[in-house]
Amino acid sequence: HASIKCAPFEMLYGRKCRALICWDQVGERVIERPEMIEVTNAKVVIAKENLKEARTH
Helix, strand or coil, X not given: CCCCCCCHHHHHHCCCCCCCCCCCXXXXXXXXXXXXXXXXXXXXXXXXXXXXXXXXX
């Protein structure tokens, strides 16, 4: 991080990462929107499939 003066994601995509989870709050939390997790998991599966396909070409 120090040599490029920003996060790797920001260097790669030219913008900050828009995470769905707030990492600065510590402690137990109740997940209020489980559908958001389902959608995120589905997107991760699609991204993994796309990466796997890209590696084969």
